[in-house]
Amino acid sequence: MNQDTICAIATAQGGAIGSIRVSGPHAIDITERIFIPVKAEKKLTGRKPYTLTFGHIYNGEEIIDEVLVSLFRTPHSYTGEDSTEITCHGSSYILQQVLQLLIKNGCRLAQPGEFTQRAFLNGKMDLSQAEAVADLIASTSAATHRLAMSQMRGGFSKELTDLREKLLNFTSMIELELDFSEEDVEFADRSALLQLADSIEKVIARLVYSFNVGNVIKNGVPVAIIGETNAGKSTLLNVLLNEDKAIVSDIHGTTRDVIEDTVNINGITFRFIDTAGIRETNDTIENLGIERTFQKIDQAEIILWMIDATDAPSQIEGLSKKLLPHCEGKHLILTFNKSDLIREEQKEAILFLLTNFPKTDINSIFISAKQHSGTDELQQMLTEAAHLPTITQNDVIVTNVRHHEALSLALEAIHRVQEGLNRNISGDFLAQDIRECIFHLSDIAGEVTNDMVLQNIFQNFCIGK
Ligand code: GDP
Numbered sequence: 001m002n003q004d005t006i007c008a009i010a011t012a013q014g015g016a017i018g019s020i021r022v023s024g025p026h027a028i029d030i031t032e033r034i035f036i037p038v039k040a041e042k043k044l045t046g047r048k049p050y051t052l053t054f055g056h057i058y059n060g061e062e063i064i065d066e067v068l069v070s071l072f073r074t075p076h077s078y079t080g081e082d083s084t085e086i087t088c089h090g091s092s093y094i095l096q097q098v099l100q101l102l103i104k105n106g107c108r109l110a111q112p113g114e115f116t117q118r119a120f121l122n123g124k125m126d127l128s129q130a131e132a133v134a135d136l137i138a139s140t141s142a143a144t145h146r147l148a149m150s151q152m153r154g155g156f157s158k159e160l161t162d163l164r165e166k167l168l169n170f171t172s173m174i175e176l177e178l179d180f181s182e183e184d185v186e187f188a189d190r191s192a193l194l195q196l197a198d199s200i201e202k203v204i205a206r207l208v209y210s211f212n213v214g215n216v217i218k219n220g221v222p223v224a225i226i227g228e229t230n231a232g233k234s235t236l237l238n239v240l241l242n243e244d245k246a247i248v249s250d251i252h253g254t255t256r257d258v259i260e261d262t263v264n265i266n267g268i269t270f271r272f273i274d275t276a277g278i279r280e281t282n283d284t285i286e287n288l289g290i291e292r293t294f295q296k297i298d299q300a301e302i303i304l305w306m307i308d309a310t311d312a313p314s315q316i317e318g319l320s321k322k323l324l325p326h327c328e329g330k331h332l333i334l335t336f337n338k339s340d341l342i343r344e345e346q347k348e349a350i351l352f353l354l355t356n357f358p359k360t361d362i363n364s365i366f367i368s369a370k371q372h373s374g375t376d377e378l379q380q381m382l383t384e385a386a387h388l389p390t391i392t393q394n395d396v397i398v399t400n401v402r403h404h405e406a407l408s409l410a411l412e413a414i415h416r417v418q419e420g421l422n423r424n425i426s427g428d429f430l431a432q433d434i435r436e437c438i439f440h441l442s443d444i445a446g447e448v449t450n451d452m453v454l455q456n457i458f459q460n461f462c463i464g465k
Pocket of ligand 1: 227228229230231232233234235236337338339340341367368369370371
């Protein structure tokens with residue numbers, strides 16, 4: 001148990017109400033030294049846990065603020081320690097004054113993430129849950145919030161515990177066999193073990209795979225906007241991003257750099273990648289940009305191909321061959337821009353042209369980026385193309401790079417176990433690989449994680465959490 005009592009401002013600046021957290025063995029008596037309840041009999045040290053007490057914070061004779069103090073007693077608090085939370089008015093002057101008074105009376109200012117670190121050290125949550133707290137604070141969309149919430153509630157931890165239990169059973173059978181190795185007995189039925197290994201492998205593989213889904217939810221569905229120069233890519237991007245980040249210009253080839261930005265459409269985060277226009281050219285800088293365009297296309301899930309509708313047949317003809325091989329397994333949206341400049345017959349001719357298009361699972365749409373027409377429908381099309389699995393708070397999805405790495409190593413270890421069982425290798429080699437698999441899973445929950453890694457994780461928190 002940690003002996004220091006720590007304090008920190010837990011709310012962001014600028015709100016009407018501010019909150020200061022105090023945690024540690026002296027949390028209650030230090031708070032009492034600066035707080036006088038309105039009703040004299042309601043002294044904090046005598047109060048029951050989970051109560052609110054109304055009163056004033058004093059600096060000597062001077063009243064600093066009228067506040068409410070919430071009280072928690074060990075082990076039933078966020079950190080597992082005695083804690084108080086002082087809710088006062090949100091002025092940064094008041095918050096600073098209260099903080100100073102607490103420090104003067106024996107508290108120490110908390111390090112970033114120290115409250116959550118104490119919760120972890122006191123067994124209130126495992127490391128994967130503690131990390132989810134940081135994600136929860138950082139969540140900006142409904143989907144990232146749902147992900148972090150599910151992890152904090154411990155769905156992931158439960159899967160890990162189940163896996164580790166299965167693996168421990170596995171090793172104990174093998175190790176029992178090793179103890180009796182002289183007598184050449186096989187306690188562990190090899191085919192039953194293989195079945196067990198297969199079922200463990202399935203769960204780990206699913207978790208490793210879920211990282212891709214988690215990653216897309218967290219960082220956005222990558223959409224590459226491609227097309228010939230002057231098709232209107234930058235103009236569209238500006239409309240989607242609602243700002244003038246990309247350069248719009250009449251001179252061919254101005255969008256030389258790849259610009260990325262995220263935007264939230266219907267609750268889904270999209271990461272738009274505007275690319276250099278594709279055009280045969282001798283300009284080396286522009287050629288470099290074009291090369292990068294194709295690299296970006298390979299990373300995208302959705303390809304938004306902008307075509308200048310006034311020049312559609314030649315633009316389709318010009319790019320199809322180069323582009324389509326890169327579109328395998330991706331969602332392709334043909335976006336005919338500048339529809340304000342074409343007549344109805346031209347539109348029909350383009351639609352007719354599409355009936356012979358070599359790729360079948362495509363969407364197409366006419367828009368005018370300049371006049372903002374059709375862009376709402378395009379956004380709807382993007383939302384449908386993203387077809388993210390709807391996740392619930394009960395789904396276990398891995399979003400953290402550290403967890404993903406540990407799971408990938410666990411997967412490699414269990415693959416070696418499966419291979420070993422198939423090749424009938426001796427028990428001690430099997431036991432070693434199983435132990436390695438357990439080690440990596442335990443790393444996620446923080447059971448074998450070294451201090452340096454721990455420090456690193458909690459450092460990324462904000463102070464007060
Ligand atoms: P990019 O090279 O593909 O990024 O193309 P830009 O976005 O820079 O646009 C090239 C030119 O086309 C600019 O002059 C735009 O104003 C113009 N443009 C873009 N979209 C439209 C549109 O929907 N209608 C019309 N008439 N002009 C457009």
